[in-house]
Amino acid sequence: MTSISSRRVAVVAAGVVAASALATVVGPQAGAARYYGAIAYATNGAGASVWSYPSRADAEDAALDYCGYSTCKVLVTFSECGAVAFDGDTLQGGSGSSLFAAINDAKSRLPGSWVESWACN
Structure with a gap:
């Protein structure tokens, strides 16, 4: 198991999203090394x-842990x-090449929802 100090980890609190960050996050640069992230939620x-x-499986395992x-x-x-949308009852994930695209993907899968959390590599 990887120690917390060796990986950047953010535990998200339900319903907390910094609106100002939407304008400042950019996608990865062309030719950048491929990294993976994941967002997990409990009931x-x-x-x-x-x-x-470094791998999809590592990201998923870490998010669950x-x-x-x-x-x-x-x-x-x-x-x-990646982004997670919430409609007051259901959570739905989405992904994209930018934060804007990930949010749109998540919200398009759950009409009438708002952004619950997000992360970018």
Whole structure:
């Protein structure tokens, strides 16, 4: 298991998204090394976002570990950006080449939703 200090990890609190960050996050540069991230949530609303992992499986395992509950499941795995939308009842993941694209993907899968969390490599 990888230590917390060797990977950038953010545990997301349900419903907290910094609106100003939407304008400042950019996608990876062309030719950049491929990294993976994942966002997982539990049925109690606990969640975790991880990024900059060398493989999809590593990112998914880390998100589940940091989520910390037996009911955690990965909602989205991404190589560029991922987002989770919430409509008051259901959580839905989406991904894309930019934060804007990931948010649009998640929200298009769950009409009437808002952004619950996001992360980019």
